[in-house]
Amino acid sequence: MWPSDWPSSARAIATAVEAAVSAARAADEAGFGTTTADLSELPADQVTSVLAAIVRDLLEIAHPDGLTGDDVRAVLESVVRRSATWLPRLDAAAVFSALAGALGIDEAAEPDRAWTNPQPAAVLLIEYLADLARTPPGDAVQRAINEIARAETVEMP
Secondary structure, rough: OOOOOHHHHHHHHHHHHHHHHHHHOOHHHHHHHHHHHHHHHOOHHHHHHHHHHHHHHHHHHHOOOOOHHHHHHHHHHHHHHHHHHHOOOHHHHHHHHHHHHHOOOHHHHHHOOOOOOHHHHHHHHHHHHHHOOOHHHHHHHHHHHHHHHHHHHOOOH
8 A cells, every 4th residue: 555655655654644733723714725735635545544544543542442423423412513613614424424434334334425635624623633632643653654654664464
């Protein structure tokens, strides 16, 4: 998945994710739009993998005893309520899609659903979950990238 120059790709993704999370934390709609647009210019499969890994990591930290349906609902509601105040065009379905993707739920089985770019919604999830888990977003980004790099160096049997 990562090309031979993955460290430079990883640095670019980490920088873009941290900038987008900072814009979300500041409730800066224009900055969020710019930083998520920058993120969308990077390799989509790599960005998606990193965002999903960050969301999973933060979910595990915030919910060390496991994730219940009520926990998932609370995360979705909190992210949508928190973000809708400064991001009026927020697509709640994209937030669900980003969370479902991070949890490994394949929405391709739902052909009637319109495709939405889950990357901005994943950033909103990261911003919220980092606060909930009391973890600096940059630490979560680094852990995700390190885990992906480690997994890429392990040979499959």
